[in-house]
Amino acid sequence: MASSAKDARAVRSGAALRAALLRLLDDKAFDQITVRDICAEAGVHYATFFRHHSxxxxxxxxxxxxxxxxxxxxxxxxxxxxxxxxxxxxxxxxxxxxxxxxxxxxxxxxxxxxxxxxxxxxxxxxxxxxxxxxxxxxxxxxxxxxxxxxxxxxxxxxxxxxxxxxxxxxxxxxxxxxxxxxxx
Incomplete structure (x- = not known):
């Protein structure tokens, strides 16, 4: 059960990161957006970002x-x-x-x-x-x-x-x- 909770959390975090980048792109150019900006917008910890993407x-x-x-x-x-x-x-x-x-x-x-x-x-x-x-x-x-x-x-x-x-x-x-x- 702990594994499925962790998987669900990973899915939510991944979706939140994608949605955050899309929202940020409405206001800024990609090269002006930082990983920290994406994490803040997504409500996801900085280290979590790097569990999903390099x-x-x-x-x-x-x-x-x-x-x-x-x-x-x-x-x-x-x-x-x-x-x-x-x-x-x-x-x-x-x-x-x-x-x-x-x-x-x-x-x-x-x-x-x-x-x-x-x-x-x-x-x-x-x-x-x-x-x-x-x-x-x-x-x-x-x-x-x-x-x-x-x-x-x-x-x-x-x-x-x-x-x-x-x-x-x-x-x-x-x-x-x-x-x-x-x-x-």
Missing amino acids: GKEALLDHIAAEQIATLVDLTLPFHEPMEAGRGFHMLCEYIEAHRSLWSTLLNGGAGAAMREEWLHRARIVSDAREPVGSWLPKELGTICSVALIVETVSWWLKQPLHAYSADQIAAILHRVVTSSMLTP
Whole structure:
């Protein structure tokens, strides 16, 4: 019983640390946030942080993996080209709602790791599906699609707030990705 109480406490502490970093990212850039800031926001002891993560970058990597999984879950049902617009719309709305986090994930210190994680998850999904009438080899199509999506979203997040709406970026993504993948 003591082990399950300890496990539950570890789960709560881990969740509190992730939530704390997300809240702090709404007000500060990642490089301005310290481990002590995260611990104070989470109500977790400093030493507890290091039982979960080797540093704030490792915590951000964990959040990045969770965020990519969330995006895959949001967009996975929209695999067919005609449904892709809805998937891009959901993706853009989610990113817009979590703009500070995604700005940090894609345009901050975690950008390269984030791109790799996105590609990794996309390959898993792609491997489980048949290609959709693309003239590109399946693996290259996955790489190109992810690059187009990631770089478009990264660019969007660098623009002034409200310069482009989620709807506008979703439409851009739909046209760019769909036309590049399906047009020979």
